[in-house]
Amino acid sequence: MKTIDDLAVAGKRVLVRADLNVPLMDGHVADDGRILASLPTLNALTSRGAKVIVCAHLGRPKGKPDLKYSLAPVAVRLGQLLGCRVELAADTAGPSAHALIAALRPGEVIMLENLRFNAGETSTDDMDRGFFADRLAEPTDLFVSDGFGVLHRKHASVYDVPLRTTSAAGYLVQAEVAALSRLTGDIRRPYVMVLGGAKVADKFSAIASLITTADQILVGGAMAFPFLAAKGYKVGTSLLEADQVDIAAGYLEQAARTGTKIVLPSDVIVAAEPAPDIPYQVVAADAIPEHQAGLDIGPESAALFAATIRQAGTVFWNGPMGVFELPSFAEGTKAVAQSLAESDAFTVVGGGDSGAAIRALGFPDAMFGYVSTGGGASLEFIQGKTLPGLAALEEQ
Ligand code: ADP
Ligand code: MG
Numbered sequence: 576m577k578t579i580d581d582l583a584v585a586g587k588r589v590l591v592r593a594d595l596n597v598p599l600m601d602g603h604v605a606d607d608g609r610i611l612a613s614l615p616t617l618n619a620l621t622s623r624g625a626k627v628i629v630c631a632h633l634g635r636p637k638g639k640p641d642l643k644y645s646l647a648p649v650a651v652r653l654g655q656l657l658g659c660r661v662e663l664a665a666d667t668a669g670p671s672a673h674a675l676i677a678a679l680r681p682g683e684v685i686m687l688e689n690l691r692f693n694a695g696e697t698s699t700d701d702m703d704r705g706f707f708a709d710r711l712a713e714p715t716d717l718f719v720s721d722g723f724g725v726l727h728r729k730h731a732s733v734y735d736v737p738l739r740t741t742s743a744a745g746y747l748v749q750a751e752v753a754a755l756s757r758l759t760g761d762i763r764r765p766y767v768m769v770l771g772g773a774k775v776a777d778k779f780s781a782i783a784s785l786i787t788t789a790d791q792i793l794v795g796g797a798m799a800f801p802f803l804a805a806k807g808y809k810v811g812t813s814l815l816e817a818d819q820v821d822i823a824a825g826y827l828e829q830a831a832r833t834g835t836k837i838v839l840p841s842d843v844i845v846a847a848e849p850a851p852d853i854p855y856q857v858v859a860a861d862a863i864p865e866h867q868a869g870l871d872i873g874p875e876s877a878a879l880f881a882a883t884i885r886q887a888g889t890v891f892w893n894g895p896m897g898v899f900e901l902p903s904f905a906e907g908t909k910a911v912a913q914s915l916a917e918s919d920a921f922t923v924v925g926g927g928d929s930g931a932a933i934r935a936l937g938f939p940d941a942m943f944g945y946v947s948t949g950g951g952a953s954l955e956f957i958q959g960k961t962l963p964g965l966a967a968l969e970e971q
Pocket of ligand 1: 771772773774775795796797814869870871893894895896897898899900925926927928929930950951
């Protein structure tokens with residue numbers, strides 16, 4: 576794979592696809608992990624005299640401008656971290672972007688507005704995407720792919736631009752691929768996988784292939800409820816998509832056949848809703864009250880998960896164990912993070928919110944083997960799938 580060290584960037588207009596999809600709170604960046612992870616590439620490019628044009632997405636706007644998803648707070652934070660002003664274009668590939676690019680001097684950085692304000696970015700139609708990719712690439716000379724977290728998306732800025740432009744991987748993509756490659760092929764065992772979070776639909780299908788590689792899969796977060804429901808337990812008002820229950824039952828059967836252990840929480844912390852200072856209680860996983868939602872794994876489950884993690888050779892963790900943003904529901908996530916930090920295993924934390932969770936709970940990234948910026952992308956990579964964004968770079 577070609578990297579930015581192979582590109583002559585001085586004086587060139589370099590379009591960088593970064594993954595700056597960070598959580599916001601009250602119009603400010605709540606966790607800047609992904610912005611920090613993009614700095615090595617941006618600093619290298621500016622110090623070599625490139626004119627840097629950063630493009631990224633934020634959230635899931637529906638293919639047209641929606642100021643709620645403006646990258647403005649991200650541009651402010653990026654400027655603070657780079658120590659220079661980062662001007663944000665009012666559009667992505669329109670007159671504002673063109674004017675800012677034309678005025679760029681070597682060593683300067685600007686940002687384009689949210690890529691997903693354009694329907695072509697995420698279109699499943701090759702022509703639509705290609706048309707937008709052409710518009711995006713037209714005022715630039717070179718392309719650097721550094722948004723690891725989006726490489727599994729066949730999107731215009733991820734897949735189609737590198738097919739049309741001289742391109743290379745940035746340092747983040749290089750580092751992610753090097754670290755995650757240790758979870759494919761020859762893996763130090765036991766290989767323990769910890770899955771949680773709320774984006775269950777996005778991650779659920781990964782389990783089929785993970786059952787064939789992991790020795791144990793510990794399931795927490797909202798991910799646990801389809802499995803508990805598949806065992807016939809009532810899950811109250813917990814997050815649950817009905818169509819996942821049968822699939823979960825299939826996974827439990829598959830695991831029983833192949834000897835992989837799927838470990839579900841034996842106890843759960845429940846409350847009426849995820850709100851600060853709301854009363855909560857610990858209940859057995861088969862005794863979730865009708866009008867309550869499971870919002871964290873219970874203490875017994877947390878202790879079992881932690882003990883399993885301490886004995887692992889390799890651990891991959893994706894998705895918080897509970898609504899860690901609220902202190903009442905953060906203990907399960909904290910216990911898993913603590914045991915990962917203490918484990919001698921090669922530990923990888925993947926997922927935007929998982930990374931944010933460990934930082935919010937006070938665990939420095941250095942306590943883990945690797946903290947991936949990718950959620951879905953890391954999951955697909957460790958399944959051995961071809962990521963469209965990497966495939967396009969390999970065409971170079
Ligand atoms: P990641 O970004 O690490 O891949 P997700 O996006 O899938 O993780 O999920 C993160 C979110 O999951 C967090 O905001 C957290 O509050 C939420 N969450 C975890 N457990 C539960 C639960 N039991 N019910 C509802 N939300 C949950
Ligand atoms: Mg997330």
